[in-house]
Amino acid sequence: MNTNITQLLEKYFGFSAFRPGQEQVVETLLAGRSALAVFPTGGGKSLCYQLPALCFDGVTIVVSPLIALMKDQIDFLTARGIAAARLDSSLSLDEVKRIGDGLADGSLRLLYVSPERFNNERFLGQLQRTKISLFAIDEAHCISEWGHNFRPDYLKLADAAKRYGAERVLALTATATPQVVKDIHEAFGITPDDGIVTGFYRPNLELVTTPVTATERDTVLLRVLKQRPPGPTIVYVTLQKTAERLAELLSEAGLPAEPYHAGMEDEARSAVQERWMASDKGIVVATIAFGMGIDKSNVRYVYHYNLPKSLESYSQEIGRAGRDGQPSVCHILACLDDVPTLENFVFGDTPTRSALHSLLSDLLSRGLEFDIALYDLSVRHDIRQLVLKTILTYLELNGILRQGTPFYAAYEFRPLPGQTAKSIAAAFPEAHRTLVENIFEAATKGRLWYKLNPEDASLALAVERGRIVRVLEVLEERGHIELRTADVRQRFYRLNPSDDTEALTDELDSRFALREKNELARLAKVVKLIGLGSCQTNALTGYFGERRTTPCGHCSFCLTGEAQRLPESTPPHPIPASLRDELTALRDAHPDALREDRQLARFLCGISSPAVSKARIGRHKCFGILEDHPFGAVLGWLSTEL
Structure with a gap:
């Protein structure tokens, strides 16, 4: 060098x-x-x-x-x-x-x-x-x-x-x-x-797994937190409500714990993070986003109150411990009751076949060039926006569509204090002044803000859309206006007018089924690692391609010489017979959100969707009523009972 x-x-x-x-x-x-x-x-x-x-x-x-x-x-x-x-x-x-x-x-x-x-x-x-x-x-x-x-x-x-x-x-x-x-x-x-x-093995991390039942988990966590010397600690949980409840429980027990999750205001989250960063014994009870990109080298403990969703997630989350090279403990409180909730996140991202068919029929009927708003498309076909983006990406990779540059269908601007449309135009040489004046005239004027659709203005003024947008940017750059954008649109070009909607639907349906299967398999690998009858550290690094033959000496198997046995999950409560009639009436009232068995199963398991949000039934007493049941079991019940 x-x-x-x-x-x-x-x-x-x-x-x-x-x-x-x-x-x-x-x-x-x-x-x-x-x-x-x-x-x-x-x-x-x-x-x-x-x-x-x-x-x-x-x-x-x-x-x-x-x-x-x-x-x-x-x-x-x-x-x-x-x-x-x-x-x-x-x-x-x-x-x-x-x-x-x-x-x-x-x-x-x-x-x-x-x-x-x-x-x-x-x-x-x-x-x-x-x-x-x-x-x-x-x-x-x-x-x-x-x-x-x-x-x-x-x-x-x-x-x-x-x-x-x-x-x-x-x-x-x-x-x-x-x-x-x-x-x-x-x-x-x-x-x-x-x-x-460079490799994945971390010799300073002690990987501890403690199989627990759901009822004893709080007690076990409190006990180990009090037994071990205090130090900067992260307790990972799956749900926001668990973060709130657990942080309160730990605080009441005299431990310096605070919650952190996406449902909190940005200011509150930042304050929690800053206090934890400055502390040498603070505990943050957080959903999985916490810790990403944060440089705190002396994290002594990372607990997984809930199971991680994959070995990749687990590796990333425990990687936040012991960056200073000092001994640190990574402890999973392993409970099989977590599995249905984690599986539900996977099932919530799998669109129904009818939703895929509806979406493809819509897209392929729009002509050779079209633009869309993702939010509108998501609600119309009851497909989450991230999943919708994935589908559109698949269609691009398969040569069905080609995406153009996204654009804003609406620009809003207002003259800054002391300026007017007339004075702004006068600041430009005559060759450009007329276009500035015309843009102001083409815009719809509100009390303070002008609103302009560049596509409409382009047609009205016989000027390229890009030039109109550039003029607005120049006005902003020179301090004449405040500019903001809205209504982002995705532009697409159809590459093959003869595409077969049915064949594409089958292909995408199979692809999402495979993705669902793979995600469920990732979770199963976490459960397998916990009960492994050999070095768990070597199995984890081996998953990422790093082969080690010498046992680590600092995982639960190496420390005890025994494989961990997970207690059976708590049996779900029986599904009440009265639910059948209530669901029939609910489905009749909201067919767009609950027509398909998979849609209704998501609803009963507490998995929201664009159509559920639009119908405003996320607070209905039946939403999440079967969240402790395996998704597949709920689907099976619906197929026989409704």
């Missing part, structure tokens, strides 16, 4: 040497090639793009779904004099303008964005005018259709990197099986030799 890089490492990051794998990744990028870094959680992935960013002439785009990571890393970088920023919907007009200026004049070194930002028409326009020296994708396993956390927006990133001229790509992840590694290499054109996998 050249001396300059070593000096930058020490000057900006305070390190005299690299961690395993970092130097090889940095050298690959500096040589002009793309790379994949598969490091364990806390293994120093972020340095692999932060350090090279200082050496390149151009901006490093960092794509991450983790807002917490963005905020923490930007604070870290700016404190060291490195120009870094994030672009998201929470920013003020002035902040967005400063970022745009930094991209334009080349002063911005790193820009953090979410993958959804690549559906933003204005952002894509900025990228076309920006030199991208490095395109870094965090959580890159999300690009794999068969990975544990597939996100359709990630499939667009490989195309975006090429389209906007990124000079090199860096894909990063902590949880990739050999198949997912292969998918990442293929998607981003990374050669196998430039994939750096």
Whole structure:
């Protein structure tokens, strides 16, 4: 490694040497090639793009779904004099303008964005005018259709990197099986030799599994928390209501516990996080999003009050413990009563065949070019938006559709204080003044805001839509107006007018059935690991392709020499006979939401859907009444009773 890089490492990051794998990744990028870094959680992935960013002439785009990571890393970088920023919907007009200026004049070194930002028409326009020296994708396993956390927006990133001229790509992840590694290499054109996998084994993590019944779990958790020396602790749970209840229980027992989940206000969540970060004994009871991208090295305990949904999730969550290399405990309170709830999350994402057929019939009847609003389509066909995005991605991959650049059907703007439409137009030379005046005239004026549909204005003014949008952006950039966008539309082109709706429906139905089967199998692997009659640590690392032959000596099997036996799950309460008549009446009243057996089974198991939300029956007394029953058993009951 050249001396300059070593000096930058020490000057900006305070390190005299690299961690395993970092130097090889940095050298690959500096040589002009793309790379994949598969490091364990806390293994120093972020340095692999932060350090090279200082050496390149151009901006490093960092794509991450983790807002917490963005905020923490930007604070870290700016404190060291490195120009870094994030672009998201929470920013003020002035902040967005400063970022745009930094991209334009080349002063911005790193820009953090979410993958959804690549559906933003204005952002894509900025990228076309920006030199991208490095395109870094965090959580890159999300690009794999068969990975544990597939996100359709990630499939667009490989195309975006090429389209906007990124000079090199860096894909990063902590949880990739050999198949997912292969998918990442293929998607981003990374050669196998430039994939750096440092291993998953963490010798300082003690993996403890304690089989429990649902009734004794609270008592066991309280006991172990009080027996062990205090230290920064995360207790992972599945449901928001469990986080609230458990945090209250622990607090009443004198433990410094607080809840953290997506249902809390942003301000409250941030306050909980900040208090925990500053504490050397705080306990946060959280749903699975907590901890992602947060750099706290001295987490001593990670408890799983509920079962993790997959070995990938488990590995990622326990990876937040002991990043300082000191001994830490990762403890699962294993209860089979968790299985139906975790399975329900999987079943909730599987659309019915009739919903797929309805959606495809709709899409394929719209002509060779059309645009859609995802929310409207989701409600109309009772398919969750993330699932809908996945379907549209499948149709693109199969050559049925091609997505164009998303656009906003509505732009709203208002002159800033001291300015008027007339004064704004007068600030431009005559060649452009008329167009500015015409845009104001074409817009519908409210009390403060003008509203404009660029498509309609394009037809009325005989001016290209893109030029109208660019004028609005220039007005904003020069401080004349405040601009905001609404009603995002996805544009699509039909590639083959003769597509067979029935055949496509069958294909997608089979594909989602396979996805459902795979997700259920992931959960089954967690249960198998808990009851394994051999080293559990070696089995976990082996799942990710790292083969170890020597027992770890610090998992439950190695410590006890015995396989754990899980108690039988609590039998669900009997389904009351009176429910049949009530459901018949409910189905008749809400056919769009409850017509199919799978729709009704989701409703009874407490799984919401767009149609249930639209019908406003999520608070009905029957919603979730059978949430303790296996989904398959509820489906079977419905098929015989209704």
